[in-house]
Amino acid sequence: MQDGDTIVIPTATDVTAAEATQLANTTLSPNTIQVGVVGEVKRPGATELKPNSSLNQALLAAGGFDSTASRAAVDLVRLNPDGSVTKRVVKVNFADGINEATNPILRNNDVVIVSRNGLAKTGQTLGAIAGPFGVILNVLRLFTGF
Structure with missing residues (x-):
């Protein structure tokens, strides 16, 4: 250089x-x-x-x-x-x-x-949908003794 x-x-x-x-x-x-x-x-x-x-x-x-x-x-x-x-x-x-x-x-x-595979995705979706229903059932059990 x-x-x-x-x-x-x-x-x-x-x-x-x-x-x-x-x-x-x-x-x-x-x-x-x-x-x-x-x-x-x-x-x-x-x-x-x-x-x-x-x-x-x-x-x-x-x-x-x-x-x-x-x-x-x-x-x-x-x-x-x-x-x-x-x-x-x-x-x-x-x-x-x-x-x-x-x-x-x-x-x-x-x-x-x-x-995720299809079965895992379906299970996750069903869990998300069913989750609120479980809460509602627990509240009904509390007040009705169901």
């Missing part, structure tokens, strides 16, 4: 999946990444994983699905390098190897959302 030299650092427009995987293995990348696994898993919350871990590995690190989980698919929410956010549905198949459709590689700060 000499006086008057200029250093130009171009702005990255987009990082492909292959480039992201390659960058995760550099000496400048962290030893672990944080992925949020929330919803119907046994240990929801921030999960620490090695770089280049897959969606299946994140689900297993969170303890796997609980009894009320919808096991067919999960939502993957990702903050992209350009500041945009993407949300997509990923079908879960623990037998699949790493692939973008059913077992993608996760990036730091990705969030995996596991929803």
Whole structure:
């Protein structure tokens, strides 16, 4: 470098999946990444994983699905390098190897959302509807000895 030299650092427009995987293995990348696994898993919350871990590995690190989980698919929410956010549905198949459709590689700060299954949603709705009737019956019992 000499006086008057200029250093130009171009702005990255987009990082492909292959480039992201390659960058995760550099000496400048962290030893672990944080992925949020929330919803119907046994240990929801921030999960620490090695770089280049897959969606299946994140689900297993969170303890796997609980009894009320919808096991067919999960939502993957990702903050992209350009500041945009993407949300997509990923079908879960623990037998699949790493692939973008059913077992993608996760990036730091990705969030995996596991929803409730239909039976759990129905039970919750029925409980919300029946709850006030239980209160009314208890009041009637109090005054009528029913």
